Amino acid sequence: MHVIATAGHVDHGKSTLVRALTGMEPDRWAEERRRGMTIDLGFAWMGLPSGETVAFVDVPGHERFVPNMLAGVGPVPAAMIVVAADEGWMPQSAEHLAALHALDVRHGLLVVTRSDLAEPETAIELARSEIAGTSLGDVEAVAVSGVTGAGLDDLRAALDRLTGRLPAAEPGPVRLWIDRVFTVKGAGTVVTGTLGAGRLRTGDELTLGDSTVRVRGLQSMGQQRDEVTAVARVAVNLRGTPRDDLRRGDALLTPGRFRFAGLVDVRVHGDPVADLPAQATLHVGSAAVPVHIRPLGTDTARLRLSHPLPLRIGDRALLRDPGRHHVAGGVTILDVAPPGLKRRGAAAARAAQLTSMDAHPSLRSELSRRLLIKGADLAAMGVLLPTPSSEPMSPADAAAGQPVAGDWYADPDHWSALGGRLGEEVAAYAREHPLEAGMPVEALRHRLGLPDRILVTALVRPPVVVRNGRVVAGPTGAPDELVGLVGKAFDGLGAFAAPESYDLAALGLGARQVAAAERTGLLLRLTPQVVLRAGAVEEAVRLLAALPQPFTLSEARQALGTTRRVAVPLLELLDRKGHTRRLPDDRRTIGS
Structure with a gap:
């Protein structure tokens, strides 16, 4: 399916033309038919000579209903601009064209109606000259009469050529801007919109604001569907969603694929930024949201939305001054999560940065x-x-x-610089806290300004390691001075000799130093007063395994060459670790 919106001045025959082409009544409301003009959006569809299908979004032409017109045009890739031969180019023709240009619609067709009432050449020439200077460029023109049917076959052929030039639908996530909400008896809430990308299936879960909704059923061109693929007009029956929870301008979204932005930086295409009003209305998709405009550069500005919308980098939207009934221009979204501008000079720096941004979301x-x-x-x-x-x-x-690390992405240069800083921070912390067994991971995270602990771990490279929640430099992380004191204390002693506390203190290993040496793995504490050098457990297991099994405490003491003061707590530690097993007769054996 292809989707085309009508555009043009009020009472120039847009709805009559759609009715003549499709045989369907696009004006849904009795009030519209009574007054003879379109008030809200209408929808109809038809087959083309090539076998393709085109759906029309028929928009109102009256100035008072421009917001409704913009809701219909916003998500649509092409337009059929309708001008009456007997009246020619009119004010709303110009405003509708300005809206199409602001939204960067690049595919269109000029249709001059009422060719039975006046010669169409003058109207065609003037309209094409107006259109040529916009994003639509040089468009094909067809003269028709919706009353007599003259030219309708030519129009169908022109529509075939137009749809053949339309770009293929994007395979991306669903963002269905809702343009109509109603209730069907026995089915519940139904919404309609133009599906511009992705596909919808019955049973899909979608995001609606902060809620999750489920697709109960789908309909396109009046037929029930299990699946609808873009581009298409679609009606979506939502399970268990009250009608009052929905309104035009809401959007059904693929979960997790859109960001609700209340502050955006944009490039403006149209009026000079300096001439923009402080307040305007932003039209995007079918939504219309009041915004506050803060000029930044010559063609860039910051918009503060009255409520957030699901926007992405590269989205095209329209700014309109409703007080002056004036389309101020189009905007291209450059940033949906812009930085604050609180510091002096921040706005000027941001304007310079925005100048180089091209609205193409590059990693x-x-x-x-x-x-x-x-x-x-x-x-x-x-x-x-x-x-x-x-x-x-x-x-x-x-x-x-x-x-x-995890789902975190980093700028390569910044990541490399963080790795260098990590080593510097760990070394500085060791100098400031010589008795601590490295720098706590959380403290290092704060020093580096990282948002997640896993980033600290990912930055660590040998010889720096993470041990017991601390980042340490070298195999132990202990300061060189402490390593030297421990070596001196055990110099010349056997593997299972335990220096007395006063001897350790005399060497500079007081209670704080001994505790630090224990945390870094330089010492093994058996009791408050008994410490051995690192590696004592492994060496004890090796020596005891060489004894005839089982063995007594005395045999163990002799094999280890130590005293009961050391042997008793050491064997008890081996029992707790499962290296030895104590038998009922107090003898032990290696292993469990």
Whole structure:
């Protein structure tokens, strides 16, 4: 299916033309038919000579209903601009064209109606000259009469040619902007919209604001469907969702793939930024949201939305000044999570940065600005992340394409600099706290300004290691001075000799130093007063395994060459660790 919106001045025959083409009544409301003009959006569809199907979003032409018109045009890739031959180009023709240009609609067709009432050439010439200077460019023109049917076959052929030029639908996530909400007896709440990307299936779970909703049923072109693929007009029956919870401008979304943004930086295409009003209305999809405008650069601004919308980098939207009934221009979303501007000079620096941003969500460029960010947040902004099935990426994106830890992505240069800083911070902490067994991971996280502990662990490289929640330099993490004191205390002693506390203190190993040596693994504490050098447990197991099994305490003491003061607590430690097993007769054997 292809979807085309009508556009043009009130009472120029848009609905009559759609009715003549499709045989369907696009004006749904009795009030519309009574007054003879479209008030809200209408929908109809038809088959083309090629076998393709085109659906029309028929929009109101009256100035008072421009917001309704914009809700219909917003998600649609092409437009059929309708001008009456007997009236020619009119004010709403110009405003509708300005809206299409602001939304960067690039595919269109000019249809001059009422050719039975006036010669169409003048109207065609003037309308094409107006259209030529916009994003639509040079469009094909067809003259018709909705009353007599003249030219309708030519129009069908022109529509076939137009739809043949439309780009293929994007395979991305679903963002269905809701343009109508109603209730069907026996089915419940139904919403309609133009599906511009992705596919919908019965049973899908979608996000609606903060809620999760389930698709109960789908309908397209009046037929029930199990699946609908973009581009298409679609009606979605939502399970268990009250009608009052929905309104035009809401969006059904693929979970986790969009970011609700209340503050965005944009590039403005239209009026000079300096001439924009402080307040305007932002139209995107079918939504219309009041915004406050803060100029930044010559063509860039910051918009503060009255309520957040699901926006992505590269989205196109429209700014309108409703007080002056004026389309101020289009905007392209450059950033959906912009930095604060509280410091002096921050606004000027941000304006300079925005100048180089092209609204194409690149992994490398986003990382260079954000330094560290989760992949889920990047994907919600519209950034393509590498997967086995993803499109080929630029060399710069591919170089930054792997997460550094968990779902965290990092700018390569920033990540390398963090690794260097980590070693410096650990060394500085060791100098400031010589008796501690390394720097606590959480303290190091704060010093490096990292948002997650796993990033600290991912940055660690030998000889720096993580041990017992601390980051230490070298095999033990102990200061050289402490290593030297312990070596001196045990110099010339056997593996199972335990120096007295006063001897240790005389060497500079007081209670704090001994505790630090124990934390770093330089010493093994058996009792408050008995410490051995590191490796005593492994050496004891080796020597005891050589004894005839089982063995007594006395035999163990002799094999270890130590005293009861050391042997008793050492054997008890071996029992607790499972290296030895104590028998009922107090003898022991190696192993359990």
